[in-house]
Amino acid sequence: MIEVKDLHKGFGNVEVLKGINTKFYPGKTNLIIGQSGSGKTVFLKSLVGLHTPEKGTITFDGRINTKFTEEEKQQWRQEIGMVFQGSALFDSQTVEENVMFPLKMFTNKTKEEMLDRVNVVLNRVNLPNSNYKLPAELSGGMQKRVAIARAIVMNPKYLFCDEPNSGLDPQTAIVIDKLIQEITDEFQITTVINTHDMNSVMEIGEKIVFLSKGKKAWEGSSETIFSTENEAVVDFVYSSNLLKKVREVHLNKTN
Amino acid sequence: MIYLEHIGKYFMMLGRVFKKPQRGRIFYQALLKELEDLGLKSIGIIMFISFFIGGVIALQTALNLDSPFIPDSLIGFAAKRSIILEFAPTFCCIILAGKVGSYITSSIGTMRVTEQIDALDVMGINSINHLILPKILATLFFYPFLILLAMCLGIFGGWLAGVLSGLFTGADYILGIQTEFKPFLIVYAMIKTLVFSFLIATVPSYHGYYVKGGSIAVGMASTQSVVWTTILIVIANYILTQLLLT
Numbered sequence: 001m002i003e004v005k006d007l008h009k010g011f012g013n014v015e016v017l018k019g020i021n022t023k024f025y026p027g028k029t030n031l032i033i034g035q036s037g038s039g040k041t042v043f044l045k046s047l048v049g050l051h052t053p054e055k056g057t058i059t060f061d062g063r064i065n066t067k068f069t070e071e072e073k074q075q076w077r078q079e080i081g082m083v084f085q086g087s088a089l090f091d092s093q094t095v096e097e098n099v100m101f102p103l104k105m106f107t108n109k110t111k112e113e114m115l116d117r118v119n120v121v122l123n124r125v126n127l128p129n130s131n132y133k134l135p136a137e138l139s140g141g142m143q144k145r146v147a148i149a150r151a152i153v154m155n156p157k158y159l160f161c162d163e164p165n166s167g168l169d170p171q172t173a174i175v176i177d178k179l180i181q182e183i184t185d186e187f188q189i190t191t192v193i194n195t196h197d198m199n200s201v202m203e204i205g206e207k208i209v210f211l212s213k214g215k216k217a218w219e220g221s222s223e224t225i226f227s228t229e230n231e232a233v234v235d236f237v238y239s240s241n242l243l244k245k246v247r248e249v250h251l252n253k254t255n
Numbered sequence: 256m257i258y259l260e261h262i263g264k265y266f267m268m269l270g271r272v273f274k275k276p277q278r279g280r281i282f283y284q285a286l287l288k289e290l291e292d293l294g295l296k297s298i299g300i301i302m303f304i305s306f307f308i309g310g311v312i313a314l315q316t317a318l319n320l321d322s323p324f325i326p327d328s329l330i331g332f333a334a335k336r337s338i339i340l341e342f343a344p345t346f347c348c349i350i351l352a353g354k355v356g357s358y359i360t361s362s363i364g365t366m367r368v369t370e371q372i373d374a375l376d377v378m379g380i381n382s383i384n385h386l387i388l389p390k391i392l393a394t395l396f397f398y399p400f401l402i403l404l405a406m407c408l409g410i411f412g413g414w415l416a417g418v419l420s421g422l423f424t425g426a427d428y429i430l431g432i433q434t435e436f437k438p439f440l441i442v443y444a445m446i447k448t449l450v451f452s453f454l455i456a457t458v459p460s461y462h463g464y465y466v467k468g469g470s471i472a473v474g475m476a477s478t479q480s481v482v483w484t485t486i487l488i489v490i491a492n493y494i495l496t497q498l499l500l501t
Binding site: 045048049050073074077078080082084085086088089090091101102104105106160 | 277278280281365369370371373374376377378379380
């Protein structure tokens, strides 16, 4: 479980995160949603340690990440997998080399053992027979799958995804969402996804944290988001006519 | 103030560069790749330029020393001194600053803007050490050989230009390059080469690593890195000459 308490982060005179409190549970897809500039990416980067909070704590199963020794930090980093918005695959390396990279860096496995593990995770993300392709030869959806494979190759306890379906067509986006949800459930990972894709919210939002102007404005699930009266959430989530209709139908049904 | 900030960040970056690599095997592979990218792939341009500039130096010297009171062997002597002291170490390193410097900045900068460096950091890899140390070692190891090659080819180019043009004889030129040969001048050139190599690897790496924005920012950083590397090479050249030769 990840517990965030009173998290503050700013850059210069601009305070981006203004005291966020929340919890993310294992085996669940936890979503962070909010408008552009609401602090989602800074929040996610603070969670993975790319930004150091100015105030507040982030606790990973009882361990506060800002109080780690170098050795503990190294250990914790290996418990983390991250899928970046643009996949962040290493251009000069093949799919196999990309996925094998963390194994080469942090394990003492033999080449055969590493290759076995790589093939297991590539099969898991439905990408068999792509080992020798370069990232540039793959479609956006395939690149995301490779990024997911690289993120889970070390059996992480925590998986972070920054807008995993941005730039993908709706069908591929759903496939990626489902894949993340299945992996989360299968390996009981604490997954935190940063998104503003409403399909993801509806499909896999087991826990949703809505950020607005650097603060947590609402917290719930894909079920409770239909009935919320929170104005900021309603304005954000139901900004399109289609979703407004969906909400009306849902509310009529429940009434 | 902004310059002080850059200088501070540059030295802090260097502090993180010189750490023991996390995995020897991966570091060794990266080093071999950098030797190829930064070293082997620069041989062609350095050979070509050295050969022709050596020829031009010899021809210019011959044309400007056209007097019966000056022996023709002085042409070889002057060409040798110019090539060993300035052309090979300084001029070639400025060429390398343009060629290799822009490559280093754009490759690291692209990794920054496409979040590949963030990916390394999240994995727990010292990205500065992982990306920059192999480049520094590759340039420090390879460029002295490259500059020695440039010296030889420059001197040979001068000999060939003289022989082909008929401005001086090959024998006079060879006598000139054998006259007053001081091994310290080679040492001086090698010291300069090592300092310039360090600048060629680190200054563009700094510009690439801390780039912010997108592709335009990477392009601007590449230009900036070449400009600053050249400026620093020229300043270092002056200081080293003052320290070592006066």
